[in-house]
Amino acid sequence: MKMFSTLAARFLAIERLLGSHRCAAAMVALALARSLASVLAVNALGGLFSAIEAGASAARAAAWTLLWLAALELMQTGALWLRMRLANAESGRLQRRLLRRCIASGMDSDMPGGELATVAARDVRQVAEDGFAALEGSCTWLISIAVYMVYGLIVNPAATVVLIAIEFGVIWSIKKLNDQLDTQNEARRQAYGKWFELLGAVADKMEACMACFDPDKLLAALEKRAFRWNEESRRSLDTLLRVDGRFRAGRLLSELLVIVSGLVMWLSGSIAIGTVYASIVTVQKLCDLFEKSSDVLDDLTRCQSTVKRLAQLRSERLVSVAHGERQLQGALELKDISFSYDGGSAVLDGVDAVFEPGHMYAIVGTSGCGKSTLLKLIGGFLRNTGGLLTLEGRPCADMSREELWASVQYTAQPAFIEGSFRDNVLFGLAMDTARFERACAGCEDFLARDAAEDAWIRPNGDPLSSGERQRIVIARHIYRNSPVLLLDEPFSNVSVEVERACLARLKSQLAQACIIVATHRTQTREEFDRVLTLKGGRLYD
Known part of the structure; x- marks a missing residue:
């Protein structure tokens, strides 16, 4: 019994850490349905042999048995289809939730940056893909053991004991x-x-x-x-x-x-001959299940160790924020901002700037001059070592990350999740049809080619071209409609023409937002209301 209690405890621990109660309940129901279908199939064949032994029409008994087996097979196929659909949907949801936890814990976690990146890149995907497989395997094993034990006790109690x-x-x-x-x-x-x-x-x-x-x-x-x-x-x-x-x-x-x-x-x-047959098959099935016990336990153990690494991240409640409704009522202001990594030389030294809503700004400079650092400071991913950063007159240091991220959106290289076009535009937000259609107004050509907004996209952005990926990211920004949008070298992999079109679309659709773009290109300067140069740790016009 210790083995069963260990399996059950690890199953519940993983399910609790994954936070996927609905999926776990559905897996239990589907595993129970499949196990019952398997037992009923054995019982149906045993009934066929017993009916023939009793002198019933073999053809008639066989016909009814075949119909019953076909129905059970359809039931198993339907359960498998539902499981795959559910696991796929829950995997995508889990991936987004765990990545949000990684981001939310990035500043306060004791993990080094490289280890945190490894957790985000490797463990999140591994749990999203393997976690449900481990849950489903252990769930099916436990329920199958229980169902076949009960059935064995019914058909041949002494032998089963x-x-x-x-x-x-x-x-x-x-x-x-x-x-x-x-x-x-x-x-x-x-x-x-x-x-x-x-x-x-x-x-x-x-x-x-x-x-x-x-x-x-x-x-x-x-x-x-x-x-x-x-x-x-x-x-x-x-x-x-x-x-x-x-x-x-x-x-x-x-x-x-x-x-x-x-x-x-x-x-x-x-007993009838059908009962003998059912007893033999039940014994063989139980023996198969018992032989798999160590494999099931190993799968759960491996998955649990990965989930525990994710649990080390600071687990905090992420407040749901309504996007697309709020407009910036004041400026984003930087007063004598300075920053250095681990007490080293200053990357930023006395930065002063005022960014007004309704304007698009470019920050240019040589590679390594601190453009990304400045945007990460504004986005709340780094803390300035000196000076004051305010949004609408309120110090950003006094805001929680949820409050800050409700107004400020930071994007570096385009990111994608495995899912539909709609999933990659919404990125966890609730669906609003009117906003979605407005945000996707520039994506009609490849939407039509892929036959709808449910076209499947892989984590690396395949099968989209670089220009199409960029348009999806722009649609995501328009749908989210954050008052402050920070773009860190977003167009480094596209042509100047595509960059110019994307900037024009952002400017027209997010007319009330404050958009700050860090870029090394100078060919699109005319698209910006103001171009600032970062040099020697300071901003210059």
Whole structure:
């Protein structure tokens, strides 16, 4: 029972960390439906054999059984289709939620920037893709075990009780073998590492080795380490075979028990031949499920470790903010702003600027002059080491991130999630048809080509061209309609013509917003109301 409680505890822990209660409940329901369909199929075939034994029309009984099996197969197919659709939808939602947590925790997390980026890039996607697979696998396993146990107790109680005792005895007996196997696998990995390390050293310094060492001794050292590696591999294989042998012995004993007891009861007239068949199939299914127990537990363990890394991020409630309704009532003002990384030399030193709503500004400068740093300061991703940054007369340092991000939107390189065109424009916001149509007014050509706003987009933006990706990002900005829009080198991968068209569209659709663009290009200066140059840590007209 400890194995079941461990599986259930890890299942609930992952489900709680993922926050996907609706999806988990649906998975339980679908797994139950599929398990019941499988059991009913076994029962239907057993009923067919019993009906034929009782003298019923074989053709008629077979026809009814085939119809019943077809209905059950359709039920299983429908459950699988629903599971895939649900998992896909929940995976995209989870990916967005976890990425928001990564962003929200970026400033206050104790993780180094590189580790945080690794969590965002690797762990979020891994959990989104593998988390539901682990949940579904463990859920299906637990429910299938329970359903087949109940069914076995109905058709052949005595044999099922003995079978369960045998299988639990086998699992208990191999627990120490599994621990021993883990130790041996680790020793095998270390032995291989030492052998490979020596082989690499010899290959790198072949001439020196031959000059300084006796070739026979060198070869003997290599053979010794190779032998150690082979010996550890042999021990691991022996232990693995012992584990497999115990499972097979338990399976053989269980099948022999149910076959002998079933035949004895059938010959005595206690049960029908269909019940014997159902008992045998149930035993085989339960044996298969018990043999998969370690794999299911390993999958949950791997997924749980990844989810725990995500849980280390500061989990805070992200306030839902209504976008597209608020207009900026005052200016964004920078007074004597300074900033340096980790106490080093100043990147920004005495920056003064006033950015008014309804204007588009360009910040130009050489690579590494601090343009991105300045935008990240305004966006709340960095804290200035000196000076005062205010929005509508209120210090930004006094605002929570939710308050600041309700007014300020920062975008670096175009980002995409795996999903439809609509998902990539909304980016987590609620759907407003009128706003959506207005935001997507410049995307009609490839929308028509891909046959609707549900055209599928992959995380790297495929299959869209660079210009089409940029237009989707512009549509996203227009739909969100933030009072302050910060764009960090957004058009570095598109032509000047595409950049000019995107800037014109932003300016016309977000006429009341304050738009600040950091760029290294000078060909589109005429599109901006004001061009500022960042040099030596300060802004100049």
